[in-house]
Amino acid sequence: MSSIVILGGGPAAWSCAITLRNRNLDCIVVTTGMDQSGLAKAERVTNYPGFPEISGKDLLMRFREHALSMGVQERIGHARQVMPSSGQFMVLVGDDILSCDALILALGASRPKLLPGENEWLGQGVSWCGTCDGMFYRGKEIAVLSSWHGGVEEADFLSGLCSQVDYFSLRRHDGIVSPKPNQRIMPDTVRALDKKDGKMVLYTNTGEKTYDGVFIFRPNSAPDQLIPGLKTDNGFIAVDRRMQTSVPRCYACGDCTGKPLQIAKAVGEGCIAAISCAEDVTKA
Secondary structure (H helix, E strand, C coil): CCEEEEECCCHHHHHHHHHHHHCCCEEEEEECCHHHCCHHHCCCECCECCECCECHHHHHHHHHHHHHHCCCEEEECCEEEEEEECCEEEEEECCEEEEECEEEECCCCCCCCCCCCCCCCECCCEECCHHHHHHHHCCCEEEEEECCCHHHHHHHHHHCCCCEEEEEECCCCCCCCCCCCCEEEECCCEEEEEEECCEEEEEECCEEEEECEEEEECCCCCHHHHCCCCCEECCEECCCCCCECCCCCEEECHHHHCCCCCHHHHHHHHHHHHHHHHHHHHHC
């Protein structure tokens, strides 16, 4: 039986999962959690058929509960990287690698705003993955920039490798409650970064700070930076009518494919992506 990984936790993802289970296919929904969903923050939804008035959180919970009741697996975590390999995909989630026969992207419309200099130095002093690159900074001084709770866990992991870990929050959240001896909570606001004389330089509201490396953690990643060879159009994932992307056996649905950004459209595309995926993996 084929295994399929769905990245995302919104209406498109759960619709896709339900359709796959109806076709007796196993799937795992990888999501960063309901607290990261834009729909969950909506006080009222009045335009989804069959639900004259419901909160976004309640509607999302019904989608999720429906899918889980059918045997859909859920994995809480952030997909850091996707690596196509010999007709399959290797998906790095946290410290684990999930292997699947097909991949469905239901990432939503959220596209992270990168810091000036971040993309230019990615892989050359800037990393988005502690598990992948932490060993390169063993015994060195690094900065962790985080915009979600997962960055706290990453900072703890990196503190076991690095001599000094400075933690910067990219938005308001609790951060590290009890720092380890080699961790510091930095109150500065990071505005940009650059590389000079082999060192990474952070430009903050209080001045410049220099490190051997910089790790940046967010609850989502730009799709074309997540998967090699994935084509986008004005920031959205390019798909055909089957919701097939430019990468074989990789499909996309929902807000990440473009406007209109509506729940009904996301649910419909999730169904189409699942049907297309099922047709392809079962005939192989």
